[in-house]
Amino acid sequence: MKKLFIYFSLTGNGDFVAAKMEEKGYEVRKVKEKKKASKIFFFRVFWGGFRAGLGLKGKLIDYDNNVEGYDEIVIGSPV
Secondary structure: OOEEEEEOOOOOHHHHHHHHHHHOOOEEEEOOEOOOOOOOHHHHHHHHHHHHHHOOOOOEOOOOOOOOOOOEEEEEOOO
């Protein structure tokens, strides 16, 4: 049974979860944007909300979107 964990992390907390998922037998893929987010929380949230409101999407770095052949896929995102 092939399992995949795909995640995006702003602060690095998702990396901890990814390590645990890898221990449980999941292949792990991290989604990374070309443009770095601000380290200041307020600006990161404000800019992300502004972009979402305009329907703008970030450009991803070397993202493999092929999920064929996996029996289970888990998606992780910032909350």
